Amino acid sequence: MRFSKTFIKTYKESPKEAEVTSHKLMLRAGMIKQVSRGNYTYLPLGLRVLQKIEKIVREEMEKSGAIELLMPIMQPADLWMESGRWSAYGPELMRFKDRNQRDFVLGPTHEEIVTYLFRELVKSYKELPVNFYQIQTKFRDEIRPRFGLMRGREFIMKDGYSFHLTKESLDKEYLNMKKTYCNIFTRCGLNFRPVEADTGSIGGAESHEFMVLAKAGEDDILYSDTADYAANVEKATSKIDLIMPKEEEKQKTLVETVAKTSIDSLVTYLNIPKQKIVKSILFKEICEDDIKYYLALIRGDLDINEIKVKNAFNLNTELELVTDEEIEKLGLVKGYIGALEGINENIQIVMDESVKYLFNFVTGANKENYHYINVNIKDLKYDIIADIRLAKAGDLSPKGDGVLKIARGIEVGHIFKLGDKYSKKMNAKVLDENGKLQTVIMGCYGIGVSRVAAATVEQNNDENGIIWPRSIAPYEIDLIATNMKNEKIVEISEKIYEKLKVNKFDVIYDDRNEKPGFKFKDADLIGFPIKIIVGNKAEEGFVEIKYRKNSESKLIKIEDVLEYCKEK
Numbered sequence: 001m002r003f004s005k006t007f008i009k010t011y012k013e014s015p016k017e018a019e020v021t022s023h024k025l026m027l028r029a030g031m032i033k034q035v036s037r038g039n040y041t042y043l044p045l046g047l048r049v050l051q052k053i054e055k056i057v058r059e060e061m062e063k064s065g066a067i068e069l070l071m072p073i074m075q076p077a078d079l080w081m082e083s084g085r086w087s088a089y090g091p092e093l094m095r096f097k098d099r100n101q102r103d104f105v106l107g108p109t110h111e112e113i114v115t116y117l118f119r120e121l122v123k124s125y126k127e128l129p130v131n132f133y134q135i136q137t138k139f140r141d142e143i144r145p146r147f148g149l150m151r152g153r154e155f156i157m158k159d160g161y162s163f164h165l166t167k168e169s170l171d172k173e174y175l176n177m178k179k180t181y182c183n184i185f186t187r188c189g190l191n192f193r194p195v196e197a198d199t200g201s202i203g204g205a206e207s208h209e210f211m212v213l214a215k216a217g218e219d220d221i222l223y224s225d226t227a228d229y230a231a232n233v234e235k236a237t238s239k240i241d242l243i244m245p246k247e248e249e250k251q252k253t254l255v256e257t258v259a260k261t262s263i264d265s266l267v268t269y270l271n272i273p274k275q276k277i278v279k280s281i282l283f284k285e286i287c288e289d290d291i292k293y294y295l296a297l298i299r300g301d302l303d304i305n306e307i308k309v310k311n312a313f314n315l316n317t318e319l320e321l322v323t324d325e326e327i328e329k330l331g332l333v334k335g336y337i338g339a340l341e342g343i344n345e346n347i348q349i350v351m352d353e354s355v356k357y358l359f360n361f362v363t364g365a366n367k368e369n370y371h372y373i374n375v376n377i378k379d380l381k382y383d384i385i386a387d388i389r390l391a392k393a394g395d396l397s398p399k400g401d402g403v404l405k406i407a408r409g410i411e412v413g414h415i416f417k418l419g420d421k422y423s424k425k426m427n428a429k430v431l432d433e434n435g436k437l438q439t440v441i442m443g444c445y446g447i448g449v450s451r452v453a454a455a456t457v458e459q460n461n462d463e464n465g466i467i468w469p470r471s472i473a474p475y476e477i478d479l480i481a482t483n484m485k486n487e488k489i490v491e492i493s494e495k496i497y498e499k500l501k502v503n504k505f506d507v508i509y510d511d512r513n514e515k516p517g518f519k520f521k522d523a524d525l526i527g528f529p530i531k532i533i534v535g536n537k538a539e540e541g542f543v544e545i546k547y548r549k550n551s552e553s554k555l556i557k558i559e560d561v562l563e564y565c566k567e568k
C-alpha cells in the first residue's frame with residue numbers, strides 16, 4: 001500500500017477526552033474515530049489490526065476443532081424470556097421494538113441464539129461434542145463506556161459455545177479452549193495470565209479470565225509470587241489460620257461500650273485482639289418488587305468479599321450497603337449489630353468459616369452502646385456457613401506456596417463452564433445411546449477482539465508512540481523515501497517496494513511529499529515494527545533498516561533487504 005493512497009491522519013496532540021495511553025495513541029495514530037460514547041469507526045489502520053487479530057483467532061479456533069458460523073445481531077426477546085435474562089440482564093441490554101411492536105435486543109452475547117439453534121438442529125448424541133463460534137459486533141449499553149476500544153458500547157467479540165452430554169467431555173473441551181486461548185494471546189504478543197474467575201451463582205462451575213497485565217486494567221488480580229496460583233480478587237482465596245486455641249465456653253454477658261462502634265475502639269476498650277470480635281455487616285438486594293436483607297459475619301481481623309456473599313445466597317443482582325434508616329427500621333442499631341436470638345426474621349445470615357472456630361468472642365448486642373462478651377457459636381443465629389473472606393496482597397497463597405501479590409489486569413478473554421444453565425431452561429436435549437432424551441451441558445468462550453488491540457497498545461508503547469508486535473501491526477514494514485524530489489531515491493524506493501510486494505511482505509510505502517523527520521515521527525507514532533529508509537546512500541547501494549522495538553539501526557545492502565525483513 002502507498003501511504004498517499006490510503007487514509008491515514010495522525011495528530012501531534014493528545015485529545016482531551018482520552019485518559020489512558022492506548023486510547024490516546026490509537027486516536028493520535030489515526031486508528032479509530034469516535035462517533036458517540038463507546039462507539040467508534042475503525043479507520044483503515046485500526047481495521048487492519050483487527051483483521052490480523054481475527055485471522056489469528058480463526059486459525060487457532062480452526063485448529064482446535066471449533067466450527068465458525070455467523071448468528072444474527074438482532075435477537076427476538078422471546079428467547080431472552082425463555083432463558084430468564086430478559087429481566088435479569090438489566091439496562092446493559094439494548095432493546096428495541098420492530099414495526100409490529102415486537103421486542104428485540106441487539107446481541108450482547110449469544111447463549112440464547114446458539115441454544116435455540118442447537119435444540120432445533122441437533123438431535124443425537126452422535127453429533128456431540130460440538131463447538132460453534134463466530135466473530136461479530138456486540139452491543140452493551142455499558143454504564144461507563146471508556147478508554148476507547150477497551151470498554152465500548154459496540155465492540156467486536158469472538159464468542160464460542162460448546163455442547164456436551166457428559167461432564168468429562170465438557171472438561172476436555174474447556175482445557176482445549178484454555179490452551180487455544182493461550183496460543184492466541186501468545187501469537188498476539190501479549191504478556192497475559194489465565195486467572196481463576198468468579199462464576200456468579202452457578203455452583204461448582206469453573207471459569208478463567210485471560211488477563212493482560214497493565215496499569216490501565218480495570219480488574220485486580222492476586223497471584224502467588226512463587227507458584228502458579230492467580231485469581232481475580234472477586235474470587236481469590238488465601239491461606240489463613242482458621243483454627244483458634246480451644247477454650248472453655250463462658251456465659252454471654254452484656255457490657256456497656258459507649259460509642260465503641262469500630263473494631264479498633266473495641267480492641268482498646270476491652271483489651272482484646274481483633275480476632276476475638278465478630279464483625280456483622282448488613283447488605284441489601286434490590287429486587288423487582290421488594291428489598292431483601294443479608295447479614296454477613298466475619299472475624300474482626302478479616303474483611304468481607306461482597307461478591308462471595310452474593311454467591312453464597314445464589315443471587316443474580318449486586319448487593320448494596322444499607323442506609324442508617326434501613327438499619328433502624330430492621331430494629332437494629334448501627335455499630336451494635338449482632339446475629340443473636342431475636343434478630344429480625346427477614347434477615348438471612350451468612351457466617352464466614354473463620355467465625356466457626358472462635359470461642360468467647362464479642363458481638364453487638366442490638367442495643368445502643370452495648371456489646372456482648374463471651375459469645376459462642378451456640379448463641380449465634382445463622383443460615384449458612386461459607387467462605388466470604390476477601391483475600392489480600394501479602395496473604396499466603398491458598399496452598400501456602402508463596403505470598404500473594406496484586407496487579408492490574410485487562411480482561412481480554414473469558415472461558416466458562418455453563419453446565420445446564422441455558423440448556424435446561426431452553427430445553428436443549430439430544431437422544432443418548434439408549435434412545436433417551438438428555439439435557440446437554442455447555443461451555444462458553446469469549447475474546448474481546450477490539451479490546452485485544454487496545455490492550456496490546458497499553459502494553460507496547462513509549463514516548464514516541466505505539467510499538468506493535470509484528471503479528472498484529474497494521475503494516476509490518478514502513479518503506480520511507482526520504483526525498484520524493486530526488487529521482488534516484490524514488491526509483492530505488494519503487495524497486496524495493498515492488499520486490500517486497502512480490503515476495504509477499506506486508507509493506508506500506510511512504511511516498512508522501514514530506515520531510516523525512518515528519519515521516520519518521522509518523523512511523524514511530526503508528527508503530528510499524530520495521531522501517532526501511534531510502535536516503536542519500538541509496539545510490540551507493542545502501543539503505544538503513546531500523547527496528548521500532550529497540551531503535552536498533554543498521555546500514556544494509558539493498559540486495560539484503562528481503563533477508564533483513566524476514567521474521568527471525
Ligand code: ATP
Nearest residue numbers: 149150151152155157411412413414446447448451
Ligand atoms: P467486563 O468485566 O470487562 O465487563 P465481561 O465479563 O462483561 O467483561 P464477557 O461477557 O465475558 O465480558 O465477554 C467476553 C469478552 O468480551 C471479555 O473478556 C472482554 O474481552 C470483551 N468485552 C466485554 N465487554 C466489552 C466492552 N464493553 N468493550 C470491549 N470489549 C468487551
Ligand code: MG
Nearest residue numbers: 092140142151
Ligand atoms: Mg461486562
